[in-house]
Amino acid sequence: MLNSLGDLRNVLVHGEGNDIIAIPSEAAVSTLIAIVEKYASPTPLYNMINHKVVRTQSDRSLADALILMRKHDYTKIPVYNGHTYIGLLSGNIVARWMANHIEESGEIKESLKDVTLETLLTLYEKTDTVVFIPKDMDIYDFIRLSRKQKSKLSLYIMTQTGDRNEKPLGIITAYDYPRLLHELEL
Structure with a gap:
């Protein structure tokens, strides 16, 4: 029409x-x-996104993080040191770490319980970008912002003002895009 x-x-x-x-x-x-x-009168983005943000702390072990990823069926989890965002743990980082720590016999050199996420995040990939957005952003501003992103974006984290060190209020991944675009339809 x-x-x-x-x-x-x-x-x-x-x-x-x-x-x-x-x-x-x-x-x-x-x-x-x-x-x-x-x-x-655009719909506030906050009303359209997942408010259950699964995150972990940098002092947790790789074993803990893998259990968390399995439990929620996620491949990427934001990592914080207290309230300070320090990076994004991804399946690619885990695979890179394992490739660097596997013996010819197939055994891992180090216990997964002894490896902290802080250590693991030294393998952080520049392609795993995270953008922090404010709670008052509407769907149209989000669409404009997402079109401007030049790199392959991993996810958006919503906080009160868009500051990376505020409590995360919601999360948007590529998985959410079809649903968000559907909201724009009449």
Whole structure:
């Protein structure tokens, strides 16, 4: 329907003379009104995202983190030192660490319980970027922001003001994009 409305707009704007050449239907007018209302009063992003942020602390062991990842079926978990964000633990970091610590026999050189996440995050990948966003961001601002990201973004973490060291209020991953885009539909 949007393509038809665009065609109608072009005819109305670019038509010649003062003659009425088309009268929009009630359905077309209703659709246009819905579009204007949806854009004028966007849904707060906070109302659309997962508020259950699974995170861990930097002094926890790799074994603890893997159990947490398995329990929640996540491949990436934010890591904090108290309230200070220090990095993103990803399955790729774990694989890189294991590749560097495996014996020819297949045994791991070090116990997973003895490896802290702080140590593991020295293998942090520059491609695992995290963007912190404020609670008052709306869906349209989020879409604009996500289009500007040049690197492969791992996730967005929402805090009260967008400061990385505030309590996380929500999280957005690539898995959430289809649902968020669906919210933009009429």
